Amino acid sequence: xxxVRFHGRGGQGARVASKVLGTAAFLDGYYAQDFPLYGAExxxxxxxxxxxxxxxxxxxxxxxxxxDIVIVMDETLLQDPLTMPLSGLKPGGIVLINTTHSPAExxxxxxxxxxxxxxxxxxxxxxxxGMPILxxxxxxxxxxxxxxxxxxxxxxxxxxxxxxxxxxxxLDKNVAAALYCFNAITPxxxxxxxxxxxxxxxxxxxxxxxxxxxxxxxxxxxxxxxLRMTGNWRVFRPAWNYEACTRCMICVARCPDGCILxxxxxxxxxxxxxxxxxxxxxxxxxTNTLGxxxxxxxxxxxx
Amino acid sequence: xxxxGAIEGDGGKGVKDMGVERIKSIKGIxxxxxxxxxxxxxxxxxxxxxxxxxMKALGQKIVIVNAAGCFTLLTIYPYTPFKNSWxxxxxxxxxxxxxxxxxxxxxxxxxxxLDPDEDLKVVVLTGDGAAYDMSLSSTSGAINRNLDFYYICxxxxxxxxxxxxxxxxxxxxxxxxxxxxxxxxxxxAELVKxxxxxxxxxxxxxxxxxxxxxxxxxxxxxxxxxEQYNGPKLFIALSPCPPxxxxxxxxxxxxAKLAVDxxxxxxKEAVSGDLKHxxxxxRFKPVEEYLQxxxxxxxxxxxxxxxxxxxxxxxxxxxxxxxxxxxx
Numbered sequence: 135x136x137x138v139r140f141h142g143r144g145g146q147g148a149r150v151a152s153k154v155l156g157t158a159a160f161l162d163g164y165y166a167q168d169f170p171l172y173g174a175e176x177x178x179x180x181x182x183x184x185x186x187x188x189x190x191x192x193x194x195x196x197x198x199x200x201x202d203i204v205i206v207m208d209e210t211l212l213q214d215p216l217t218m219p220l221s222g223l224k225p226g227g228i229v230l231i232n233t234t235h236s237p238a239e240x241x242x243x244x245x246x247x248x249x250x251x252x253x254x255x256x257x258x259x260x261x262x263x264g265m266p267i268l269x270x271x272x273x274x275x276x277x278x279x280x281x282x283x284x285x286x287x288x289x290x291x292x293x294x295x296x297x298x299x300x301x302x303x304x305l306d307k308n309v310a311a312a313l314y315c316f317n318a319i320t321p322x323x324x325x326x327x328x329x330x331x332x333x334x335x336x337x338x339x340x341x342x343x344x345x346x347x348x349x350x351x352x353x354x355x356x357x358x359x360x361l362r363m364t365g366n367w368r369v370f371r372p373a374w375n376y377e378a379c380t381r382c383m384i385c386v387a388r389c390p391d392g393c394i395l396x397x398x399x400x401x402x403x404x405x406x407x408x409x410x411x412x413x414x415x416x417x418x419x420x421t422n423t424l425g426x427x428x429x430x431x432x433x434x435x436x437x
Numbered sequence: 438x439x440x441x442g443a444i445e446g447d448g449g450k451g452v453k454d455m456g457v458e459r460i461k462s463i464k465g466i467x468x469x470x471x472x473x474x475x476x477x478x479x480x481x482x483x484x485x486x487x488x489x490x491x492m493k494a495l496g497q498k499i500v501i502v503n504a505a506g507c508f509t510l511l512t513i514y515p516y517t518p519f520k521n522s523w524x525x526x527x528x529x530x531x532x533x534x535x536x537x538x539x540x541x542x543x544x545x546x547x548x549x550x551l552d553p554d555e556d557l558k559v560v561v562l563t564g565d566g567a568a569y570d571m572s573l574s575s576t577s578g579a580i581n582r583n584l585d586f587y588y589i590c591x592x593x594x595x596x597x598x599x600x601x602x603x604x605x606x607x608x609x610x611x612x613x614x615x616x617x618x619x620x621x622x623x624x625x626a627e628l629v630k631x632x633x634x635x636x637x638x639x640x641x642x643x644x645x646x647x648x649x650x651x652x653x654x655x656x657x658x659x660x661x662x663x664e665q666y667n668g669p670k671l672f673i674a675l676s677p678c679p680p681x682x683x684x685x686x687x688x689x690x691x692x693a694k695l696a697v698d699x700x701x702x703x704x705k706e707a708v709s710g711d712l713k714h715x716x717x718x719x720r721f722k723p724v725e726e727y728l729q730x731x732x733x734x735x736x737x738x739x740x741x742x743x744x745x746x747x748x749x750x751x752x753x754x755x756x757x758x759x760x761x762x763x764x765x
Contacts, residue, residue, distance in 0.1 A: 144479070144680070145679075145680065145686075177479035177480050177481065177679050177680050177686055178479060178480035178686070179477060179479070300735060300736060300739045300740050301735075301739060302740075351514035351515075353512065353514060353515055353516070353517050355515070355517065356517065356519065356520045356521075357473045357517065357518060357519060357520045358473075358515075358516055358517060359473050359474065359475035359476050359511075359516045359517065359518040360473050360474055360475040361475065361516065362475040362476075362477075362516060363475065364474065364475050364476075364477075367480055382463070383463050383464050383466075384463060386463075386466075387463045387466055387490075387653050388486070388690050389486075390478070390481060390482050390483070390485040390486035390489065390650075390689065391474040391475075391476065391478075391485065391489075392470040392472060392473065392474050392489055393474045396468070405474060408474035408475045409474075410479075410480035410481075410686075411480060411686075412480040412481030412679075412686035412687055412689070413481075413686065413687035414481055414686070414687050414689055414690050416687065417687045417688070417690070417691065418690055
């Protein structure tokens with residue numbers, strides 16, 4: 135059995151990617167399961183989805199703690215301590231990273247021991263679809279790694295997307311992009327050294343009964359959410375060019391998260407630690423002060 | 438007790454002070470942030486933008502009673518974006534929770550255990566699922582008892598937190614998880630949106646308003662005006678929802694503006710039943726402009742244009758503004 139886990143950001147299409155892979159596997163005659171990790175499925179927030187593929191009926195249920203293949207659809211997630219996309223990846227497993235790095239660079243930068251394949255899926259998405267929605271593209275890549283056929287992938291993309299979108303042109307673009315990604319990588323062979331068994335001794339921790347003032351989740355701090363640093367949600371970041379800024383304060387009034395602050399001279403600036411990258415400010419700016427830059431590129435410049 | 442509907446010398450209107458300072462432009466918005474960043478709300482959340490301005494207007498001396506919904510996730514242990522106290526209740530009973538807190542504050546003040554200067558405003562925060570459907574009865578009770586509280590509904594026109602299902606606030610022809618357009622109902626949602634403003638209005642509360650995250654000046658002035666009145670002060674904020682409405686995160690404010698400019702969302706207030714429209718577009722844009730940019734209405738345009746449904750929506754808007762003699 136292959137266990138594949140997709141990590142992406144809400145809105146990028148991790149859930150649909152897992153469905154494309156599952157459907158393609160089913161069309162190729164395998165048993166398949168695909169499902170998202172339910173929780174806060176928020177736009178921009180880290181999300182996960184999983185697919186199981188097997189020649190025999192699948193009796194396993196629930197999340198995949200030890201995947202054979204991990205698809206990282208957003209590079210910034212690799213450094214997110216709350217997500218840890220590579221956790222539980224089996225030795226000899228494969229990780230695909232959506233990045234501009236080469237596999238060797240990615241291995242070094244992120245200290246990965248597993249086999250790494252890299253592909254700049256975001257660029258392909260922007261070029262071929264005109265938007266950074268990577269569902270079918272990641273599905274296509276995963277289908278190649280697992281070893282499914284091109285025909286099944288094509289049929290799977292058609293089937294899954296026709297349930298979601300009515301735009302035939304967009305659907306055809308997606309099919310083309312999925313096939314492009316399918317053929318863009320050289321798949322590695324999964325070299326699993328351990329025996330495939332998920333049976334572990336269950337450990338039950340018994341919790342003592344505590345009175346309500348201890349056991350109930352009361353928060354005695356005020357205003358501490360900035361510690362969560364939602365800045366890693368961004369795909370694009372707002373970038374400033376102060377020559378045009380008139381200090382009109384429109385961007386400050388439009389930011390849902392209150393991430394645009396004002397300095398002593400009255401000029402607004404972005405709190406990049408927490409800005410989620412919704413880009414409302416870029417659209418609302420009446421001058422050319424605000425533009426957008428892709429996050430991975432901005433990181434390379436600023437370090 | 439002051440908060441419990443005691444009729445005062447002013448004939449029950451409960452006017453505290455007539456002098457209202459209004460802000461004139463975006464530059465007049467109070468600078469202090471009372472909702473801090475880092476919340477788990479979606480990028481580009483329209484409701485959060487509305488809440489941010491509401492909280493600027495309300496200040497820090499408040500208690501929030503939050504009915505279950507998207508915004509209960511703002512405060513997840515051990516984090517909170519608020520500088521004030523916050524209580525979580527089930528969907529149906531936030532106004533009951535507000536009654537308990539209002540009573541406790543009143544009793545503490547009466548007994549001399551709380552300085553009247555330390556009094557807090559009680560604010561109910563709820564989504565449209567709770568406001569339009571589940572907590573209608575407890576809200577009706579609280580308004581009827583003339584409970585002195587603020588009630589803010591961030592209305593994204595569906596049960597957004599559970600993945601966008603139909604709610605009483607969902608407009609006609611909207612696509613949600615439970616109203617998919619199909620062979621039998623090609624238009625999606627069949628029913629029209631409830632008129633919560635009218636439902637509340639029939640209880641004759643002292644202050645009642647609709648607000649929009651794209652009109653923060655209007656929003657803040659409404660809170661300033663409401664401050665004068667004792668009793669229920671109710672606010673509905675139409676809150677564009679990127680995942681629920683199928684829009685890009687950067688479109689939230691544009692959509693909120695379009696809702697007002699097309700006449701879909703009427704910005705109005707009612708002081709003791711006297712209705713007044715606060716923002717009336719000089720020329721109404723066609724409703725189609727608002728509909729066609731949203732994924733939840735895409736089925737009205739593709740693959741086949743659903744003329745009947747589109748006409749019904751436009752006629753509904755025209756009928757509203759004609760009724761109020763404001764359609765020019």
